[in-house]
Amino acid sequence: MNIQWYPGHMARAKKLLQENLKLVDVAIELLDARIPLSSRNPVVNELLDKKPRLIILNKSDLADSNFTEIWKRKLTGPNIQVVAVDSIKGSGIKSVPSAVFKLAEGIMSKLLSKGRRPRAVRCMVVGIPNVGKSFFINRLVKQKAARTGNRPGVTRGQQWIRVAKNLELLDTPGILWPKFNDQEAAYKLAVTGAIKSEVIDIKEVSGKLALWLKDNYPDVLINRYKLTEIPDKTEEILTVIGCSRGFLLPGGIVDDYKAAVLLLKEFREGLLGRFTLDVPE
Ligand SMILES: Nc1nc2c(ncn2[C@@H]2O[C@H](COP(=O)(O)OP(=O)(O)OP(=O)(O)O)[C@@H](O)[C@H]2O)c(=O)[nH]1
Ligand SMILES: [Mg+2]
Structure with a gap:
């Protein structure tokens, strides 16, 4: 990323x-x-x-x-x-x-x-x-x-x-800085909506969020998307979310892009709960 x-x-x-x-x-x-x-x-x-x-x-x-x-x-x-x-x-x-x-x-x-x-x-x-x-x-x-x-x-x-x-x-207009040396911070800025969607890879950002939720708040994912279990691989988490929501492409392939968009949107709207991504030491 x-x-x-x-x-x-x-x-x-x-x-x-x-x-x-x-x-x-x-x-x-x-x-x-x-x-x-x-x-x-x-x-x-x-x-x-x-x-x-x-x-x-x-x-x-x-x-x-x-x-x-x-x-x-x-x-x-x-x-x-x-x-x-x-x-x-x-x-x-x-x-x-x-x-x-x-x-x-x-x-x-x-x-x-x-x-x-x-x-x-x-x-x-x-x-x-x-x-x-x-x-x-x-x-x-x-x-x-x-x-x-x-x-x-x-x-x-x-x-x-x-x-x-x-x-x-x-x-004043919102300002970022010329270079994100810390890509972890850049990812958090993307997840919370500070970076315009055209310049980010939605599946990558949303997948990373899915993994963070799995590691820290698995019940949130399980309950919100009615999952039986959460797979280990990032892309597969998006796939099970898409599958659960019935996001299917022609040929029965799960539309995990649509799942990625949904997860990001629901996170930003607070529908998954209240989260702090920068955890104080
Ligand atoms: N949940 C929540 N949403 C907020 C809050 N404050 C602002 N928002 C949302 O954040 C979005 C951006 O708000 P703006 O006030 O336009 O942001 P801005 O910082 O002026 O943005 P730029 O002018 O683009 O730099 C809006 O969709 C608001 O609904 C808040 O305290 N809580
Ligand atoms: Mg403004």
Whole structure:
């Protein structure tokens, strides 16, 4: 497996992010709660080094809540706060403004002491494609201010959005990095939907997921797809799923591509349960 995806618009977005960084007081970094390590962009992480940072573990409704608690503790640090959020239902959103104001306290009081007029706290929302940046912002402003979509690469330009008189956000396009040296992380990005489907081998990615489920949560596969047992070989797991669902091609051959698509889709929608792929040590 070799997954790579760094189209021109991401390189441009990274440049824009770099330029706009000096305009903002706080960076809001959205990570996918299912893969808090693999969804962290190392290039952006470095750029944000000196900024007060609020980490949002988004899609926490799809992640294992015990692991999310551990990740929250691990990721918190000096000048870094962490909040777990479900941007669809809105849980966790309420504590976001107070966390932002706390992180911006130092900067704002410095401005005031210099005799500058009070102004809104400015935040930049950054994260990988499809992690839910625009959904998160819309939740925060309680209206559809930012364009969203169930595929990576929806937001193209940057967009300022006013949440309240004292809080403004900059929505940015999702950015990955030029080379995935860690293909294990790339696979996790593919499984969770951060990489567009055209550049991945669906059967390979879904097969790897099937194997992971077999090794860690076999009952989930058995119950969901009404299997009697799970074969050892990756391709065969997809075949038994396809067989169980009656996915047949002409000639009675099982359509394991269709099974691969189904497994990925159901995993992403949370129909198999809540899973964290980056397991904390
Ligand atoms: N289950 C779940 N789904 C979410 C959550 N937040 C966003 N989504 C889904 O994730 C998908 C992507 O959301 P967007 O807000 O468009 O993602 P984005 O990060 O702005 O993506 P780009 O603009 O492409 O970089 C949508 O289909 C949402 O339904 C969440 O907290 N939980
Ligand atoms: Mg977006």
